[in-house]
Amino acid sequence: MYDYASYVERAYGVTAPDFSALHTWSVNHLGDFWRGVWDYFDVIASEPGDEELTGETMPGAQWFPGARLNYAENSLRAAATRPDEIAIIGEYEDAPARHMTWSELESQVASVAQRLRDLGVEPGDRVAGVLPNIPETAVALLATVSVGGVWSVVNTDFGPEGVADRFAQIEPKILFTVDGYRFGGKLRDMTDSYAPLREVLPTVEQLIVIDQQPRDTVGELPADALRYSDLIAQRAEPNYEQVPFEHPLWILYSSGTTGKPKGIVHSHGGVTLEFLKALGLHAGLGPTDVAYFAVATTWMVWNMSVGILLTGATIITYDGAPTFGGPQKSLELVAKNNATFFGTGAGVLTMIERSGVVPNVHQDFSALKSILVTGSPLPDTTWDWVYESVSEDVRLGSDSGGTDITSAFMGSNPYQPVYRGELQGPYLGADVQAWNGQGERVWDEVGEMVVTKPLPSMPVYFWNDLDGSRYQSAYFGVFPGVWRHGDWVTQLNSGPFVVHGRSDSTINRGGIRMGSADITQVVDRVAGVSASMVIGAELAGGDYYMPLFVVPEPGTNLSEELRETIVATIREQISPRYVPDEIIEAPAVPRTRTGKLLEIPVKKLFQGADANSLNRATAEDAEVLDWYARTAHDYEKRQTRPAQ
The missing domain is CATH 3.30.300.30 (ANL, C-terminal domain)
Structure with missing residues (x-):
C-alpha cells in the first residue's frame, strides 16, 4: 500500500501522506483510483476500456465499459515467470501434503477447460461443484471461468436439498464432485450421493468426479461419469475467453428471511480489481508470501483464498476437520508451511483460546506476518490471546464485508495502529459510513452501515431477478441510491469502526450466511x-x-x-x-x-x-x-x- 501511494502521487499528482488522505482521494476520485489499481497491478486484458465509470448512481453504475479480460488468465500469470515455484500446497488430515507448481496448475486448468469446451460449455453456462477445499476445486473454478462459464460451489456437507436450493435455480450443465474425502479421521464415501444429486439437478449433462481416494475404498462411479485424472492426462494449451468486464464470474448465495437463497452474481472485472486491492494492497500479499485461509468452500472467503493467486502468492488448501488432532489444527498448518498470512473466522481463534492451548509453546510462527479475522466480531480476550499465545509480532486485523461484494468493506491496513475490538477503517475505494434511521451520518453511536458510492465488485445482478426488483429491495430499499448492508456499526470520531452484528434475521454461522x-x-x-x-x-x-x-x-x-x-x-x-x-x-x-x-x-x-x-x-x-x-x-x- 505504501508503494501504491507513491505510485498515485507520481501518476495523479496527489499527496497521500497517511491512510486518511489516501482513502479520501480514493472515494472522491473513483475512476482514477480503480484505474490506478488496474495499471499498478498491470491487469491483463485484450481491451482496457475507454473510461472507468459511467456515473455514480446505485444501482446502475457501469464499470470499464468496453474492457475485455479473463479472471483466470490474471490468476495464472505467474506461470509464465515462475513456472517451477509452488502455487498451491494441498494439506490433508492423514495424507502427505501435495505441492502444485504454477506450471502444473496452468496445465491442469488448460486440460479441464478444454474438456469443458468439448462438452459444449459456452460463455454464460453454469458449472457447479459439491467439493471440499482441495487444489482440484481451485482448478475446476479457474477452468470454468477460462471458457467464460459461470462457477458455483458448496461444501460436501450439504445434503441434496441444501444443494438443490442453490443449484437448481441456476441450472448447471456440469457438476463436479469427489469420490470421497476424509473428515474427523473417517472416510466419507460420496458415491452414494451422485444419484440424489442428479435427481434434484436435472439440467446436469455431465458428472465429473475428482478421484482422490483408492478405488477399493469407495463405491463404483456411474458409467457415464468422467474421472478428473483422465481429464488432466489430456494435455491442452491455455486458452482464456476474453469477456466483458461485467461478464458473470461466479454465483454466491445469501438469504433473507423468506424464500430460496438469492443467487448473487459477480463479474470477472469487478472481482479481479477488488481482490487486487483487498489482497494486494490491504493484506499486502505478493510473490514471496504463503497464505492460508481456514475455510470451507461454501463460504465466500474460499473464493477470496483462491483469489490470492492473483497476487502471485502461494495458497494452502486443507481437506479435513478443523480440529483433527486437536483444536489448534489450523495454526499447526500455518507453522508447518511457514505461512506469512493466516485468514480465519473469529470462532476458530476463540475455540483454540478456550481450549487452553498455547500454540507458540510448540510451534514456530516467526514467518507469520499477519492474521486476518472475519465472519463475526473478535472477542477482546481473543485479541489479547493471539498476541500472547501465537505471536507478539503479528499484525492482527479484523475485517468486515460480505458475500454481497465477495470482499470486505472495512478492516485492516498497514498505516494505522491496531486497537482491540476495532476495525482500523474503511477499505480504499469504499465510502463506508454509519447512518441513523433518518439517513444522517452519525459518529460515536450505533447506526446502519451504508456505502454511498459504487464499488466494482457489487453484484451485477441477482439470478432470476429479471426486473432487478429483488436487487433493489435487498440493498437500496431503505435509503434510495445508498447501499444498506444490514450491519450495525459505530464509526468512531477518529475513524475506526466497531461492528455489532447483523441488523436483520439472517443466520450467520462462522461467516456463512443462511x-x-x-x-x-x-x-x-x-x-x-x-x-x-x-x-x-x-x-x-x-x-x-x-x-x-x-x-x-x-x-x-x-x-x-x-x-x-x-x-x-x-x-x-x-x-x-x-x-x-x-x-x-x-x-x-x-x-x-x-x-x-x-x-x-x-x-x-x-x-x-x-x-x-x-x-x-x-x-x-x-x-x-x-x-x-x-x-x-x-x-x-x-x-x-x-x-x-
Missing part, C-alpha cells in the same frame, strides 16, 4: 412439528447464540426423540453447521397481524433489548410475544448467573 426460512422450512416438515422459528443472536464478547423454537403438533410435546429427529434432519438436508445451540418448545411462533414472523424483534430481545421496546400492537398474539420476552430474559439470567 436464511432462517431455509432452516425452518426443513424443520417444519418433520413429523410432530407444527411450526418453528430460528434466530441467530450476536452477543457481547463475540459469542453467537442460535436457538430453534419448535411448536409441537397439538396434544404433543417436544420429546427427546423429536429433538433428535430434528437435529438429524438438519444435518442431512441442510448442513451440520446449522444444528441449533438449543431447541426450545414454544407455544406458537410470533407473527404480525399480516402473518410475518417477528424474528428481528425476538433476536433483539436475546441481544439485550428491553421488552418494553416491543410494539405489541403489531403482534397477532401479544401474549405469544410476551412469552418470547420472558424466555430471552431467562436466558440472560442463565448467562449472568455466577458459577457455583
